[in-house]
Amino acid sequence: MKRLSPGTLAALPAEVARPLYDREAQKVGIVHFGIGAFHRAHQAWYTDAAMNEGDADWAITGISLRSAGVARQMNPQGGLYTVAEQSAEGARLRIVGSVRNVLVASEEPDAVIAAVAAPSTHIVSLTVTEKGYCRSADGTLDFDLAHSLSFYYFVTQGLLARAKAGLGGVTLLSCDNLADNGAKLHALMLQYLDRHEPDLVPWFEANCTCPSTMIDRIVPATTDEDRAMVAKALGGLSDEACVVTEPFSQWVIEDRFAGPRPRWEAVGAQLVSEVGPYETAKLRMLNGAHSLLAYCGLKAGYEYVHEAIADPALRQLATSLMHEEAAPTITPAPGQDLAAYAEALIARFANPCLNHRLIQIAMDGSQKIPQRWLETLAESAAQGRTCPAILTAISAWIHHLSGANGPVDDPMAASLSLIVRRYLSGRDAAEALFSAAGPLSGYWHPTPEDLDYVGRHADIRPVQTTLLQ
Incomplete structure (x- = not known):
């Protein structure tokens, strides 16, 4: 040829x-x-x-x-x-x-x-x-x-x-x-x-x-x-x-x-003149929604991004994260339309021809979620707002750390998975991960209500039993 x-x-x-x-x-x-x-x-x-x-x-x-x-x-x-x-x-x-x-x-x-x-x-x-x-x-x-x-x-x-x-x-x-x-x-x-x-x-x-x-x-x-x-x-x-x-x-x-x-x-x-607002929007909106779709999508049994975003419940979570949770924490540059950006992202995620694998996006979560989720959580808390979509995503990440989606590909996999395996409660696992002595301390200080929410959605008990056998 x-x-x-x-x-x-x-x-x-x-x-x-x-x-x-x-x-x-x-x-x-x-x-x-x-x-x-x-x-x-x-x-x-x-x-x-x-x-x-x-x-x-x-x-x-x-x-x-x-x-x-x-x-x-x-x-x-x-x-x-x-x-x-x-x-x-x-x-x-x-x-x-x-x-x-x-x-x-x-x-x-x-x-x-x-x-x-x-x-x-x-x-x-x-x-x-x-x-x-x-x-x-x-x-x-x-x-x-x-x-x-x-x-x-x-x-x-x-x-x-x-x-x-x-x-x-x-x-x-x-x-x-x-x-x-x-x-x-x-x-x-x-x-x-x-x-x-x-x-x-x-x-x-x-x-x-x-x-x-x-x-x-x-x-x-x-x-x-x-x-x-x-x-x-x-x-x-x-x-x-x-x-x-x-x-x-x-x-x-x-x-x-x-x-x-x-x-x-x-x-x-x-x-x-300044790239910062665009960079922040990408991290908190695009990357934040991507990671949400990765962990929540894997938990729901999907393989690709376009499959996950086609699920009405996951689509609503991703939309809520971008519009209601991340966007209010960003001071846009002149002419930067965050609402239009969010809608464009949903359309991109739905592209059926790219076959973007969720398990690839789920890699190295400990290195990604501080910028993608925890900064949004911290700023929202300072403004008196809660972020149920991100808290749902955190519960799915803890579920992922338990081994529910297969081996965890993360530079901190051993320590993170060990923490999750110690607890039958998603609430306790979340508290250990984000406490002052935890591996992800310093980014976000969850309230008892935050921890209760994560605990109700983490669902690690069945996986925990398997891992301890």
């Missing part, structure tokens, strides 16, 4: 959208570390759209820090790939042309440094996952992890070359799901520079910026079935780099750049 490539673009069916610009004429303006499926469905997709609208010289050089897998997928295709947006109405396909090439840092370190140092490069962006920031438990840089194959090394060497050549700085743009990601990246870069290139610190502070961002799009792992669907839609052309996603996409960016940037706002991105 022939592969998608610049030479086969002309053979595509007319209904498949494709780049409207001369790809070969574009200079590389962005170097991106972590060119996985999310970047291809999100930032590279926005950049392609901006170039379709007339922006020039924003081609992307992608960097894989270790694995050559993405390079093998994309380089034989000249950087081209398909984004397939799937919904109940079917799939809509677009060929994205913004990626010029992919470098493997472990194999081509000098080429990576040269890409960062190139005069045409103005933005160095990142989707390296939270683990890629090499943070210690206290949030500072772990220098043992931030070794010569971390992005810190390559960015630092590229910036050093820029400074020596008399070039300007760059915008370092974190696009990872990390709260206050710009400020965190700035602090971590300063720690790395202070240790390895202290003379570069004043230049970095004067010439580079690290804006915060909020990113949102569901991008499941591409399956063989997805690739077969794309190949059929491309008229028989194979695309090893294709990604499947939802029609919805959101990108909120702090408008604080060190130099030129694409006109992303012309194609749907939001350039704002």
Whole structure:
């Protein structure tokens, strides 16, 4: 089967959208570390759209820090790939042309440094996952992890070359799901520079910026079935780099750049003075409802998000969490419509084509629920309001910790499950988890009424009996 490539673009069916610009004429303006499926469905997709609208010289050089897998997928295709947006109405396909090439840092370190140092490069962006920031438990840089194959090394060497050549700085743009990601990246870069290139610190502070961002799009792992669907839609052309996603996409960016940037706002991105309200809304509304659907949905016997949201009782719980419990704790930015956001989320959850597994969302609950639920509970309590939807979700989480849905995938699984197993009462388990001496103390102080509510819904006794046998 022939592969998608610049030479086969002309053979595509007319209904498949494709780049409207001369790809070969574009200079590389962005170097991106972590060119996985999310970047291809999100930032590279926005950049392609901006170039379709007339922006020039924003081609992307992608960097894989270790694995050559993405390079093998994309380089034989000249950087081209398909984004397939799937919904109940079917799939809509677009060929994205913004990626010029992919470098493997472990194999081509000098080429990576040269890409960062190139005069045409103005933005160095990142989707390296939270683990890629090499943070210690206290949030500072772990220098043992931030070794010569971390992005810190390559960015630092590229910036050093820029400074020596008399070039300007760059915008370092974190696009990872990390709260206050710009400020965190700035602090971590300063720690790395202070240790390895202290003379570069004043230049970095004067010439580079690290804006915060909020990113949102569901991008499941591409399956063989997805690739077969794309190949059929491309008229028989194979695309090893294709990604499947939802029609919805959101990108909120702090408008604080060190130099030129694409006109992303012309194609749907939001350039704002402060990202915080959007980030809070995502955590407490989208992520909060997602976790509720995960634990309550699993307890009800469902496997996927779209199945859970189709249950009228669970849909009402998710709606109540967003509209009545989370939204009142958020001070929206100008023009930020939280009610419309909640309705859009319900529609996204109902998309039957993404097969977003509840058990995946249920992973690492101890790391997620403080921001997703407990902050809302604490602020609501301070305002004199209760949150029955979140309390119901907490009871379902305790049910999950008892082993009712199978092995618990959580870094604190052993200690949390041990606490739950000690008690036949959901109320007592909740009190132990959230008390001053409990593993989740400090976020929320439940009242006796809160504990009674959780206890009435936790239903851990049958599972408890099984676990103790």
